[in-house]
Amino acid sequence: MTVRDLVEISAGNLWRMKLRTCLTLAGVVIAIGAFVAMVSFGAGAEKNVSEEYEKLGLFTTMQVYPPAADSLGDSVPPPPLTDSVVARLARLPGVRLAYPYDAFSVSVRLDTLELSAEAQVLPPAAVATRLYSRLVAGRRPDANGSREAMVTREFLEDHALGPADSILGRSIAVSVSSSTLDSAVVHVVRQESRRVEQFIDAFDFDSLDNVGYLRRTATGEFNAAARSFLEGYLGRPMITTDTLTIVGVIDGPQGRRLRVKPLIIPEQSARRFAAAKSGPDPAELLAAFQSGRVGNLFGGDTAAPDAYSRVTLDLEPGTGYAALSDSIRAMGYETFSYLEQFAEIQRFFLYFDLMLGVVGMIALVTASLGIVNTMVMSILERRREIGVLKSLGADDRDVWLQFLAESGVIGSVGAVLGILLGWVVTRIASFVAVRVMENQGMTAVELFDLPLWLIAVALLFGTAVSVAAGLYPAARAARVNPVEALRNE
Amino acid sequence: MMDSAAYIQTDEVCRYYRRGASEVRAVDRVSLAVERGGFLAIVGASGSGKSTLLNLLAGLDTPTSGHIAVAGAPLGAMSRRELSAYRANRVGVVFQTFNLIPHLTALRNVELALCFNGTPRPERRRRAAAMLDRLGLADRADHRPADLSGGEQQRVALARALVKGPEILLADEPTGNLDRENTRQLADLLTAHNRDGLTVILVTHDLPLAERLAGRVVRMHYGRLVEGTEAG
Numbered sequence: 013m014t015v016r017d018l019v020e021i022s023a024g025n026l027w028r029m030k031l032r033t034c035l036t037l038a039g040v041v042i043a044i045g046a047f048v049a050m051v052s053f054g055a056g057a058e059k060n061v062s063e064e065y066e067k068l069g070l071f072t073t074m075q076v077y078p079p080a081a082d083s084l085g086d087s088v089p090p091p092p093l094t095d096s097v098v099a100r101l102a103r104l105p106g107v108r109l110a111y112p113y114d115a116f117s118v119s120v121r122l123d124t125l126e127l128s129a130e131a132q133v134l135p136p137a138a139v140a141t142r143l144y145s146r147l148v149a150g151r152r153p154d155a156n157g158s159r160e161a162m163v164t165r166e167f168l169e170d171h172a173l174g175p176a177d178s179i180l181g182r183s184i185a186v187s188v189s190s191s192t193l194d195s196a197v198v199h200v201v202r203q204e205s206r207r208v209e210q211f212i213d214a215f216d217f218d219s220l221d222n223v224g225y226l227r228r229t230a231t232g233e234f235n236a237a238a239r240s241f242l243e244g245y246l247g248r249p250m251i252t253t254d255t256l257t258i259v260g261v262i263d264g265p266q267g268r269r270l271r272v273k274p275l276i277i278p279e280q281s282a283r284r285f286a287a288a289k290s291g292p293d294p295a296e297l298l299a300a301f302q303s304g305r306v307g308n309l310f311g312g313d314t315a316a317p318d319a320y321s322r323v324t325l326d327l328e329p330g331t332g333y334a335a336l337s338d339s340i341r342a343m344g345y346e347t348f349s350y351l352e353q354f355a356e357i358q359r360f361f362l363y364f365d366l367m368l369g370v371v372g373m374i375a376l377v378t379a380s381l382g383i384v385n386t387m388v389m390s391i392l393e394r395r396r397e398i399g400v401l402k403s404l405g406a407d408d409r410d411v412w413l414q415f416l417a418e419s420g421v422i423g424s425v426g427a428v429l430g431i432l433l434g435w436v437v438t439r440i441a442s443f444v445a446v447r448v449m450e451n452q453g454m455t456a457v458e459l460f461d462l463p464l465w466l467i468a469v470a471l472l473f474g475t476a477v478s479v480a481a482g483l484y485p486a487a488r489a490a491r492v493n494p495v496e497a498l499r500n501e
Numbered sequence: 502m503m504d505s506a507a508y509i510q511t512d513e514v515c516r517y518y519r520r521g522a523s524e525v526r527a528v529d530r531v532s533l534a535v536e537r538g539g540f541l542a543i544v545g546a547s548g549s550g551k552s553t554l555l556n557l558l559a560g561l562d563t564p565t566s567g568h569i570a571v572a573g574a575p576l577g578a579m580s581r582r583e584l585s586a587y588r589a590n591r592v593g594v595v596f597q598t599f600n601l602i603p604h605l606t607a608l609r610n611v612e613l614a615l616c617f618n619g620t621p622r623p624e625r626r627r628r629a630a631a632m633l634d635r636l637g638l639a640d641r642a643d644h645r646p647a648d649l650s651g652g653e654q655q656r657v658a659l660a661r662a663l664v665k666g667p668e669i670l671l672a673d674e675p676t677g678n679l680d681r682e683n684t685r686q687l688a689d690l691l692t693a694h695n696r697d698g699l700t701v702i703l704v705t706h707d708l709p710l711a712e713r714l715a716g717r718v719v720r721m722h723y724g725r726l727v728e729g730t731e732a733g
Contacts, residue, residue: 013617014622016622024605025604028604397602399600400600400601400602401617402561402585402588403559403561403596403600404588404594404613404616405585405587405588405614405618406589406617407581407582407585407586407617408585410585410617494561495553495556495561495562498561498596498600
């Protein structure tokens with residue numbers, strides 16, 4: 013008996029028992045449909061994450077951090093993440109670009125609107141990476157765009173600045189205020205010059221021999237000068253302003269490590285702001301006054317260049333993450349690789365898919381009991397037919413194969429229809445989900461994915477479980493005694 | 502003792518069943534021999550063991566004791582698979598109730614007999630159609646058994662038994678459900694095929710028919726061969 017004979021005879025037998033076959037088939041179809049729909053949800057989620065990673069170039073992105081203070085123990089802390097360290101990182105093999113995370117508060121004036129915002133400095137090469145590739149409108153600042161800025165879509169939405177296109181080409185004045193020694197000294201001179209003049213006029217030079225008078229006078233004058241200095245330092249900051257043109261609006265990457273500040277400004281502006289800010293932080297200054305170590309803050313030996321909180325590395329595709337990470341760790345820094353993070357996510361999705369798959373398999377096993385029932389019923393009804401086949405020369409294996417083929421046909425047809433059902437269900441669910449997401453103002457994403465491997469697995473599982481369910485009935489059919497089966501009733 | 506000249510030979514063949522506490526001796530120490538191309542009729546009342554003996558000869562049942570040999574090959578030494586091959590190639594069986602598969606056409610029923618002996622599909626169709634034509638059923642090829650008369654159904658069953666070109670035809674009460682005219686037609690067909698060299702063993706309770714067709718008639722009574730006659 014050929015395979016074609018088996019399939020033809022099996023299909024013919026199943027067709028004869030249409031209602032029973034359809035009911036049995038329905039069980040398999042629903043089970044496979046549920047399996048496909050559930051696993052395709054998991055596959056869709058994994059695909060979304062993978063695409064997001066791919067789109068943002070995260071598979072070729074690594075971040076470098078200074079180690080947490082509590083993780084150092086007795087070991088010597090590494091040098092801070094300064095420009096020189098960034099340059100060293102950029103020279104490591106496989107690193108295309110290294111740029112620091114540099115963000116600060118600015119005041120922004122857009123026409124008549126004045127507001128506070130956070131600005132982030134990004135070199136043109138960094139802006140050109142895929143991490144910042146999701147342009148909503150306009151373009152990215154070019155390499156020579158020293159007066160060009162970008163804003164995020166969130167910035168526009170938070171300040172109700174209208175559609176993205178409308179802001180392109182508009183000028184934005186970005187300012188930073190900084191407390192400087194200059195502002196303090198100018199204030200002292202302005203405020204104290206007349207009083208100093210009066211003081212000199214009124215000074216009793218005959219009292220120079222009186223040490224107590226001198227100490228009181230000196231202390232009083234110094235305190236007055238110090239108060240005036242602090243007032244000038246804290247209350248009269250210098251304002252540095254840079255006027256930039258907005259050339260693009262982007263959807264900044266999301267996530268704790270990736271979130272971009274609302275305003276992206278060029279390096280040149282950042283350098284101008286940094287140059288203006290020559291004095292220490294006012295809080296540090298107050299603390300220094302209290303501790304009596306003011307001198308250290310102004311050109312003392314502890315002064316160090318600005319350190320960054322993290323550095324982002326853009327890598328050549330195919331760079332060995334482990335080796336690069338080891339080299340950076342050897343420098344004393346911590347690394348974070350999105351590829352490693354994605355491997356973790358994939359592991360999670362594997363368990364998630366397995367869990368969904370197990371639920372689907374339970375449904376399929378339940379449906380397979382229907383197959384067993386159908387086939388056993390079929391044997392009881394077709395005992396005489398089995399007897400005839402054996403009298404014609406069919407051996408046990410032929411009969412066994414025929415019944416196994418029937419359960420296999422139920423399984424494979426059920427699997428095909430189940431895959432179709434699963435696909436239809438996911439399309440409907442996706443349609444509804446996309447509408448809901450759009451209504452909620454969210455970016456609509458496709459929640460489901462039906463990859464080829466899932467189709468193959470569903471087809472294989474459906475057929476295999478059905479064939480397995482047919483094993484017992486087929487063995488029973490093969491054991492039918494032809495003499496008893498053919499005995500006249 | 503086995504007769505080396507016989508084509509089919511049974512030697513002290515017994516087939517006993519247990520039914521509850523009692524033992525049923527369906528076939529009891531039956532020894533007979535049939536030469537190649539012979540026509541043996543086995544007659545007897547219902548329950549005399551004729552059909553059981555036929556099943557033993559077809560290899561569908563196994564003797565409790567004794568031996569059966571066909572062309573010198575003992576059936577008892579054959580595996581289940583070899584017995585299936587024996588039925589698929591060398592033996593055709595016709596039943597009283599025709600035992601056609603009801604959902605298949607006459608042509609497909611006949612073709613089915615060729616599914617188990619490796620006959621290629623196109624060859625099957627051609628041979629089945631030719632056999633139906635030979636038995637006068639060409640215009641009934643696409644009919645299902647329910648659409649055929651009893652006589653036609655039995656002729657389809659005969660076509661199914663003969664289509665593989667067997668050496669032996671075992672017919673179990675083939676005329677039991679037929680009227681006189683159909684009985685005559687079937688008898689003619691059996692005679693014609695026997696003349697062509699087919700060894701026929703006919704089981705019937707119709708002694709006149711047996712005596713008319715068979716070269717030799719034996720009678721069974723309670724599982725035993727009680728007498729034998731050499732017929733016309």
